Amino acid sequence: MGMDAQATASLTNGQTSPTAVNLAIWQARYGGPETLTLQQRPIPQPNADEVLVRVHTASLEVADCFMMQGAPILVRPASGIWKPALGIPGMGLSGTVVQAGAAVSRFRPGDEVFGCCVGACATYAKASHHHLVPKPRAITWQQAAASTGSALAALHALRDTARIQPGQKILIIGAGGGIGSFAVQLARHYGAQVTGVCSTANVPLVQELGAHRVIDYTHEDFTHSAQRYDVILDNVENRPLAECRNVLAPDGLLICNSGTGAQGLAFAARLLKPILLNPFTRQKLKRYLSMPNPKDLAILGQMVVAGILRPVIGRTYPLHQTPDALRYIQSGHARGKVLVEVAS
Ligand SMILES: NC(=O)c1ccc[n+]([C@@H]2O[C@H](COP(=O)([O-])OP(=O)(O)OC[C@H]3O[C@@H](n4cnc5c(N)ncnc54)[C@H](OP(=O)(O)O)[C@@H]3O)[C@@H](O)[C@H]2O)c1
Known part of the structure; x- marks a missing residue:
């Protein structure tokens, strides 16, 4: 032995x-x-x-x-x-x-x-x-x-936080990552119209996972589109909240889901901003904690x-x-x- x-x-x-x-x-x-x-x-x-x-x-x-x-x-x-x-x-x-x-x-x-x-x-x-x-x-x-963990986070974002419905338009930012790759497949399973945002290298992957449309962020800025989404799952949060809200339907839901890219007070401000703003907007701005x-x-x-x-x-x-x-x-x-x- x-x-x-x-x-x-x-x-x-x-x-x-x-x-x-x-x-x-x-x-x-x-x-x-x-x-x-x-x-x-x-x-x-x-x-x-x-x-x-x-x-x-x-x-x-x-x-x-x-x-x-x-x-x-x-x-x-x-x-x-x-x-x-x-x-x-x-x-x-x-x-x-x-x-x-x-x-x-x-x-x-x-x-x-x-x-x-x-x-x-x-x-x-x-x-x-x-x-x-x-x-x-x-x-x-x-x-x-x-x-x-990432699969649970994707499930809790789409099923519980967004309560995603068939036919809804969802934008998933960071679609090729740990959470995004599960979220694309789950959103598709729930019957949503899925758009993924990722880098050039991940475009074929996100397509294979079932996204109806993939935006390569190195070539196209999704915040400048005329499209309006019912749900946005932002796993990156490198764009100002206001720019993401430009492409969110008037009664849509933005799920802010990133802890990276900011430190100290900037991090605290980014964490709190959607929560503090939410009561004053028709659009819903949420964070969630997956357990x-x-x-x-x-x-x-x-x-x-x-x-x-x-x-x-x-x-x-x-x-x-x-x-x-x-x-x-x-x-x-x-x-x-x-x-x-x-x-x-
Ligand atoms: N709410 C919760 O309970 C919970 C639970 C777990 C994790 N999280 C948070 O969720 C976030 C995402 O986690 P994760 O595991 O998915 O991270 P990850 O595996 O690092 O994936 C992030 C993805 O974003 C892509 N990306 C980077 N810059 C981008 C940009 N400008 N636009 C679009 N995509 C971009 C990256 O690849 P490419 O740039 O090459 O496409 C990468 O695939 C983390 O900040 C984490 O802390 C929250």
């Missing part, structure tokens, strides 16, 4: 053993990707309502960059006030349960799962059992890991099984190259989901 097999076996019995090894991408202080290194870390101990998972594939989010940098400052209560509380990136995973907390009846060691967590870029990660669901056999480890839940994770898994959703896996990195994966996300031009293969 190899080292890893021994580790899994000892954990399967609900005990940590001196032979169990937890390799993790870890940072001791806030900073850029250069602060992250491959280290041997203690195996996380699951609380009563948590599950310890041997990670197969980890999924990264834009929020991993916030947690890594401890910025914007709003993340510090969750990420650690002075230094990273956990220091391991990865907010989505697929893998195998090795230990379930005392209050967990939904999972047993050996169950294959996927869902949301913190610290997925490690051999072992723990997660609330409310944030995990069984992995359908018909989908791959990669597809499962990719169908977590993981097992029902929606299961819905997404079934949509992938049914072929309704195709997770776009833009790039996959080995565990030791996680800093490069985060650099790619920080570029602001990631295509689809960025994954880290932990098991390999």
Whole structure:
């Protein structure tokens, strides 16, 4: 039995053993990707309502960059006030349960799962059992890991925040990214008329995902169009609110959905502006916060099984190259989901 097999076996019995090894991408202080290194870390101990998972594939989010940098400052209560509380990136995973907390009846060691967590870029990660669901056999480890935070955010934007209706015209800005690539497919599934905005390289992808029209922002400025949209999902927010509202129907909904591209007071102002303006306009201006839940994770898994959703896996990195994966996300031009293969 190899080292890893021994580790899994000892954990399967609900005990940590001196032979169990937890390799993790870890940072001791806030900073850029250069602060992250491959280290041997203690195996996380699951609380009563948590599950310890041997990670197969980890999924990264834009929020991993916030947690890594401890910025914007709003993340510090969750990420650690002075230094990273956990220091391991990865907010989505697929893998195998090795230990379930005392209050967990939904999972047993050996169950294959996927869902949301913190610290997925490690051999072992723990997660609330409310944030995990069984992995359908018909989908791959990669597809499962990719169908977590961004997929939930797309579902919560379109189904819950916009309550999108068949025939409505929707504009999705950042259509080739983590959320956008799911949002295009979901909007199409809900019967909307979909226009995606992305760079030249992503035009064929966004077309393949089902957009009726794709605007290449390097050639065309969508804010100068005569078209009016019922819903705009803005995953980038690099244009002034007023310019986006120019192409929003008089009773349309603009969902502002980006945390990047501004710092300090400018960030706070951008965050608050649509919320403060909303009561005074006929157009609706909203932000929303997507939270993981097992029902929606299961819905997404079934949509992938049914072929309704195709997770776009833009790039996959080995565990030791996680800093490069985060650099790619920080570029602001990631295509689809960025994954880290932990098991390999
Ligand atoms: N509300 C919530 O609960 C929630 C949850 C998760 C994430 N978020 C936020 O949602 C935002 C988007 O997340 P994500 O995972 O989709 O990010 P992402 O994977 O980095 O995708 C962003 C996409 O935008 C494209 N883009 C860049 N500049 C553009 C421009 N000027 N016009 C149009 N497209 C442009 C990029 O590629 P190309 O330029 O090459 O096309 C990229 O594909 C983040 O700021 C994140 O913080 C919110």
